[in-house]
Structure formats: C-alpha cells, structure tokens
Amino acid sequence: MTYGTNNNGNYSGMTAAALHALAGTIQVGSGAGNAYITPSGGVTILDSGAGFTVTATSSTDDTFSIGESTSGTPTQSCTGTASPACQNGSW
Numbered sequence: 001m002t003y004g005t006n007n008n009g010n011y012s013g014m015t016a017a018a019l020h021a022l023a024g025t026i027q028v029g030s031g032a033g034n035a036y037i038t039p040s041g042g043v044t045i046l047d048s049g050a051g052f053t054v055t056a057t058s059s060t061d062d063t064f065s066i067g068e069s070t071s072g073t074p075t076q077s078c079t080g081t082a083s084p085a086c087q088n089g090s091w
Helices: 002-006 016-022
Strands: 043-046 051-057 063-068 074-079
Antiparallel strands (some): 043 051, 051 063, 063 074
16 A cells, blocks of 8 residues: 555554545545545554554445555455445455
8 A cells, every 4th residue: 555655664644534645536524425434433553553444434334444454464344234245244
C-alpha cells in the first residue's frame, strides 16, 4: 500500500482522510449509493502502526475489511449477508 511505503512501513498516522488524499476515488462518508469508509472507525491501526485494517461499508450495510497484520500478512474479511460478495466471512 502506498501509505506504508511513503511512511517507512509505519501506518500510525493513516486515516480515512489520508487514504482519500492518496486516492481520490476512495469515498469517505456515505452518499450516492457507493461503498465508503467512515471518517472515524473506518481505519484501525494495530500495534503502534505495525499493521492496519481498513473497513468499507457497502450500500447494503455489509462491511468489507482489508489490511495487514503486524507480522505483514495480508488480511481480508466481511460481515453481513445482503451482498452476494460476502460469503461465510470472506470475499
């Protein structure tokens, strides 16, 4: 992810607004029927910036999360049943 590269592998300052600044197509806040990251709570920083989780909420209120564990392993999960893309907690 560009944020980590730009910050020597540390994600401690990553926010929804910072991600939007890097990629303007990332929607922060609901609207227009699009998936979005909430301004507060959409980005979770792990262990003082060693990892992160970004969670987007779909127009059906399902959530889709992607991130990197503190050991560097990619993570992804989802919650909800309204979207056919989320099956048994994965997508």
